[in-house]
Amino acid sequence: LGPTITVGEILVEIVATTEGEGFLEPLDLIGPFPSGAPAIFIDQCARIGGSAAMVGAVGDDDFGQVNIRRLQRDGVDVSAVSVSTDHPTGSAFVRYRPDGTRDFVFNIAKSAAALLEWTTQLEMLVSRAGHLHIMGTVLAMPSAWEITKRAADIIRARGGSLSLDPNLRKELIDHGQVREQFKQLVEMADLILPSGEELVLAAGVQDERAAVQSLFQRGANEIVIKRGRAGSTYYDRHGARIDCPAFLVDELDPTGAGDCFGGAYVGCRRLGMAPAQALNYANAAGARNVTVRGPMEGAGTRAELDDFMARTARASS
Numbered sequence: 001l002g003p004t005i006t007v008g009e010i011l012v013e014i015v016a017t018t019e020g021e022g023f024l025e026p027l028d029l030i031g032p033f034p035s036g037a038p039a040i041f042i043d044q045c046a047r048i049g050g051s052a053a054m055v056g057a058v059g060d061d062d063f064g065q066v067n068i069r070r071l072q073r074d075g076v077d078v079s080a081v082s083v084s085t086d087h088p089t090g091s092a093f094v095r096y097r098p099d100g101t102r103d104f105v106f107n108i109a110k111s112a113a114a115l116l117e118w119t120t121q122l123e124m125l126v127s128r129a130g131h132l133h134i135m136g137t138v139l140a141m142p143s144a145w146e147i148t149k150r151a152a153d154i155i156r157a158r159g160g161s162l163s164l165d166p167n168l169r170k171e172l173i174d175h176g177q178v179r180e181q182f183k184q185l186v187e188m189a190d191l192i193l194p195s196g197e198e199l200v201l202a203a204g205v206q207d208e209r210a211a212v213q214s215l216f217q218r219g220a221n222e223i224v225i226k227r228g229r230a231g232s233t234y235y236d237r238h239g240a241r242i243d244c245p246a247f248l249v250d251e252l253d254p255t256g257a258g259d260c261f262g263g264a265y266v267g268c269r270r271l272g273m274a275p276a277q278a279l280n281y282a283n284a285a286g287a288r289n290v291t292v293r294g295p296m297e298g299a300g301t302r303a304e305l306d307d308f309m310a311r312t313a314r315a316s317s
């Protein structure tokens with residue numbers, strides 16, 4: 001029915017090589033790495049073999065080229081990534097604290113990514129797209145939110161499907177307008193890929209089975225819960241449940257795991273794989289990505305993920 005598309009932020013990430021707090025003194029940094037949750041998602045989706053396209057914007061600068069070249073190399077259609085001459089590519093500086101939390105310096109609010117417009121190229125892409133993957137981060141960006149709603153209506157009308165990664169922090173959803181928009185997103189999606197915490201936020205119920213049931217009643221057909229080192233779980237509206245134990249890996253950089261997981265899952269499902277097989281690849285994609293420094297550096301092709309699965313043990317379930 002046409003490619004999987006996603007809308008939202010494209011940026012570079014620059015990472016401190018030492019753990020600690022903040023950026024208040026000169027530090028050794030590595031990067032720029034291509035990044036942005038939807039960009040990581042769509043890169044993994046393309047790498048696994050899916051037909052994939054990105055909607056977003058970069059500046060007319062090297063950081064923009066870093067992203068465009070990577071997405072193109074990995075097979076993502078970038079015809080609807082516009083290049084702004086007025087605004088730079090977004091960036092994020094990241095430093096890990098010893099406890100695993102992160103400090104950020106973001107330059108996104110005034111970057112090209114925050115100022116998307118509905119272009120002719122975008123119109124052409126959306127009119128042939130088969131699936132829209134929505135990242136909850138669009139709720140923080142009014143222009144991406146408007147484009148997402150418009151694209152969703154068009155794709156729905158032509159019989160396409162929608163997935164949602166809530167990718168949402170609790171502080172954000174406490175905001176009245178965001179809560180309302182999030183509710184709309186949950187009701188639009190056929191497939192939802194939340195963390196355990198996001199599932200509770202989306203459903204408003206603590207108990208996992210009750211929360212899942214409530215999302216099925218609101219329209220979803222499939223729910224896949226991401227649990228970090230504890231793997232993932234699939235539910236469908238007919239009562240099926242599949243638990244997938246995590247692969248045992250040394251985590252070097254957790255950024256991007258959930259996005260790679262989602263990109264692999266959606267990519268595999270749209271290639272016609274059954275949920276159990278898609279879940280296996282998704283688990284492998286998330287785990288492989290945390291073993292490599294840089295948010296999208298560990299995204300894998302199908303052959304790379306097959307190889308990873310063949311040589312990596314799993315946690316016992």
Ligand code: ADP
Pocket residue numbers: 195225226227228229230231232246247248249251254255256257258259261282283284285286287290
């Ligand atoms: P997010 O990045 O959205 O917080 P998770 O941390 O839950 O998402 O990671 C998504 C998926 O990636 C997990 O469900 C799991 O399959 C895999 N994964 C993530 N971190 C690890 C890890 N340390 N070891 C093994 N698998 C992992």
